[in-house]
Amino acid sequence: MGDAALTLYELAGADAALRFSPHCWKTRMALAHKGLEAERVPWRFAEKEAIAFSGQGLVPVLVHDGESVSDSWRIALHLEERFPDRPSLFGGAAAIPLARFANAWADTTLLPAIVRIILVDIFGCLDERDLDYFRSSREIRFGQRLEEVVADRPAHMAALKQVLTPLRRVLAQDPFLSGPQPAYADYCAFGMFMWARCTSPIELLQPDDPVFAWRDRLLDAFGGMARSAPCA
Amino acid sequence: MGDAALTLYELAGADAALRFSPHCWKTRMALAHKGLEAERVPWRFAEKEAIAFSGQGLVPVLVHDGESVSDSWRIALHLEERFPDRPSLFGGAAAIPLARFANAWADTTLLPAIVRIILVDIFGCLDERDLDYFRSSREIRFGQRLEEVVADRPAHMAALKQVLTPLRRVLAQDPFLSGPQPAYADYCAFGMFMWARCTSPIELLQPDDPVFAWRDRLLDAFGGMARSAPCA
Secondary structure, rough: OOOHHHHHEEEEEOOOOOOOOOOHHHHHHHHHHHHOOEEEEEEEEOOOOHHHHHHHOOOOOEEEEOOEEHHHHHHHHHHHOOOOOOOOOOOOHHHHHHHHHHHHHHHHHHHHHHHHHHHHHHHHHHHHHHHHHHHHHHHHHHHOHHHHHHOHHHHHHHHHHHHHHHHHHEEEEEEOOOOOOOOOOOOHHHHHHHHHHHHHOOOOOOOHHHHHHHHHHHHHHHHHHOOOOOOO | OOOEEEEOOOOOOOOOOOOOHHHHHHHHHHHHHOOOEEEEEOOOOOOHHHHHHHHOOOOEEEEEEEEEEEOOHHHHHHHHHHHOOOOOOOOOOEEEHHHHHHHHHHHOOOOOHHHHHHHHHHHHHHHHHHHHHHHHHHHHHOOOHHHOOOOOHHHHHHHHHHHHHHHHHHOOOEOOOOOOOOOHHHHHHHHHHHHHHHHHOOOOOOOOHHHHHHHHHHHHHHHHHOOOOOOO
8 A cells, every 4th residue: 555656636726836626625635534645746727638538627636556536526435445444534334425415515505605705816826827717617607707706705704604504513513524533524525615725815714613623623634734735 | 122112292283193393204214214113192382391301392302211302313313322223323323423414404404495485384284372483483583474484485496406406416326315225314304305295285396306206215115104194
């Protein structure tokens, strides 16, 4: 295991050290949870050809001993299967479907709430080659200019607070979404907060929110890996 | 186990056979999952004294060999602990915190989306003694008359469809939220649909929605227990 060759393609900004994709953060936390090191390759939206070998056009892509795996969820299952002697990302088969639900919640409920706050800040981090693609694709998706999407920040902050209710309820009882120790479901939600942390100066949480303390615990995990990550 | 004495206090309507509380449905499905039979006692909001022995004022209350347990989540944990040889409600310790998240999502995201559609229909099912309490407590909670809460049904149906996105995403892949077989996390979300089914003629789902087929599978579970339950 110690000599597994792992390469992770991660979305990067104008500064190649800035790695802010929420889905790539899920994978980085999963690798750290398994105690694995990967070579981390910066990638931009404009570089589709650089990951064409994976058969699709999105990151994260993990290359493991020559085998490529794309999609953060599939990467998590791959790591769990191929490194069974390392700490489990799920804690058992019964938890995998429920972790998938937590992941779906993060992607389809939490991400849309956060993007309405940080979208212009994300744009501000991008490599020059990605600016036109990002603006046009997101403006089609939202049916608004980027600046209009984020215009009513107080409303979007209130909506985010509401969206976090189920996570907050669990974290009022348990230190992590996965129980006493963090696991993959935590990284799915935490990835969204790293996306914001790396791209935006806006603080999404109040200090008295149990979600704030949970985020702190994950920032400190793995020797403070996430806390020390470059931010814009 | 066969001779465990179990009594379940359930919210009932004007028709005592009408049992529509979403939280009581979670417990009914949990009991059925464990293959347990309980004496089911109808209870109305006006009958606080009838469950005063439980130290609180809400149903479900389960009385198990003289010990009372309230709160559907605590009841599920109680059943799992006290009937370990019956089918597991969680499938293992690692899944319990994530099932709690699914329960919190059902309670704080799905329930509020459904209530804005069925609130007046719930009112129409209540026992005469509960009408004033229900109207006044809910109108304070919503800051609107019951009729105003549900007035814009197309908007509330669209909001519900959106809220169901993470559940739909999982059910597009797996038959149940808990994987190949249903477990407690499924019953938490399903209870919300039984609440609607028992009180309201409004169909919440489109037949081509994976959530529709999942609901059908749970209506058919345990010999069609939920499908054959009395509706208003």
